[in-house]
Amino acid sequence: MKPLIFIDGEAGTTGLQIHSRLNGRTDIELLQLPYADRKDPVKRAEALNTCDVAILCLPDDAAVEAVSFIENPKVRVLDPSSAHRTTLGWVYGLPELTAGQADIITTAKRVSNPGCYPTGAIALLRPLTEAGVVPKDYPVNVHAISGYSGSGKSLIDAYEIPDHPQHTDAPYRGYGLNLNHKHVPEMMAEALLEHRPIFTPGYGKYRQGIVLYVPLHLRLLPAGASVQQIHACLSNHYADSEFIKVVPLDQVKTVTQLDPEYLNDTNRLDIYVFSDEKSGQVLLAAVYDNLGKGASGAAVQNLNLMLNGQA
Structure with missing residues (x-):
């Protein structure tokens, strides 16, 4: 089965850019909520626990809330917000940071995209x-x-x-x-x-x-x-x-x-x-x-590493 990707907050600036970069790809499937359901916490929680990778294009408080909704241990998270960039247990999503960083991102459950x-x-x-x-x-x-x-x-x-x-x-x-x-x-x-x-x-x-x-x-x-x-x-x-x-x-x-x-x-x-x-x-x-490299481009680079180990 193709990996299922859910962009929580896809109507924002970064979310739209990420969606544009992913739209049309045949190696993944995008999970999208109807417009009326995008702010419904029950519908969001269902999507967050159904997908393989959740991308959180949200304000910081909403990103923290979204993580709290996730109960499925198989769901991996990529967070472009600034909520988790210095949080213990999250991997910093700059693959070029230091030797081996890209490999760490490849296997990480929680990745925080750089600012x-x-x-x-x-x-x-x-x-x-x-x-x-x-x-x-x-x-x-x-x-x-x-x-x-x-x-x-x-x-x-x-x-x-x-x-x-x-x-x-x-x-x-x-x-x-x-x-x-x-x-x-x-x-x-x-x-x-x-x-x-x-x-x-x-x-x-x-x-x-x-x-x-x-x-x-x-x-x-x-x-x-x-x-x-x-x-x-x-x-x-x-x-x-x-x-x-x-x-x-x-x-x-x-x-x-x-x-x-x-x-x-x-x-x-x-x-x-x-x-x-x-x-x-x-x-x-x-x-x-x-x-690009400052937001959606980096997010897609990290997502690719998380999915197949290649940027």
């Missing part, structure tokens, strides 16, 4: 902290600009519906100014950081795509640290990755701008290592789609 911003920050930092190239107590700063779809349906509608009560054409919105964004614990845990990073996110006037930056000072790194060492560490870590690419240094030298949209509708993430060796400054950058 859009942490995907880039952790992809840049984890190989370096794990190898000791960047100290785990480094004072990390993360700055990112996302398309407005990262905020969900309310901000999408505010930008895209001209007569919306909160319609806006704002070219840029910085937020998270209380330095207590919900993604920070996730970044800290999975990037192996001993101190909270300062995270400054923002939305731009475009629908989707992220540019994320992590600056480094060579003088604060272990003796002998260099741009070449940093680049080599990242390149070695992702050498066999299908979806994450480290741009060669000679190509980076010709890059003067980064377009946040060029990887839209893919599950790819590109890493750049910029530098000014005279000042000893390095700028790590990641470009990816917040709805």
Whole structure:
């Protein structure tokens, strides 16, 4: 029999994207509730206990509630919400995180999909902290600009519906100014950081795509640290990755701008290592789609691993 997949919350931004990526596949079967039943707890519980894999495209509280509905021990869960990303017993769903992570996801009963911003920050930092190239107590700063779809349906509608009560054409919105964004614990845990990073996110006037930056000072790194060492560490870590690419240094030298949209509708993430060796400054950058590798693309990658061990 084909694996039965239930997307709880398929009408949301991420749920629609996942459904679109899965629709038409012949190796799985999608379980869908009639529109009138989608918020019925009894119908949802029945679907959650009938499927082989439940994908929870829900607000955090609703995702926790959905897990509480599951009594069938055979049901596996993939949660794109932020409810379980640092919860004991859940596997972090970034297959490229470290050696063997994809294998762990393949056999896991509970997988938590990474957040859009942490995907880039952790992809840049984890190989370096794990190898000791960047100290785990480094004072990390993360700055990112996302398309407005990262905020969900309310901000999408505010930008895209001209007569919306909160319609806006704002070219840029910085937020998270209380330095207590919900993604920070996730970044800290999975990037192996001993101190909270300062995270400054923002939305731009475009629908989707992220540019994320992590600056480094060579003088604060272990003796002998260099741009070449940093680049080599990242390149070695992702050498066999299908979806994450480290741009060669000679190509980076010709890059003067980064377009946040060029990887839209893919599950790819590109890493750049910029530098000014005279000042000893390095700028790590990641470009990816917040709805792709940052959400639905990563979810489908994890689902594929859970079903057949291949992304």
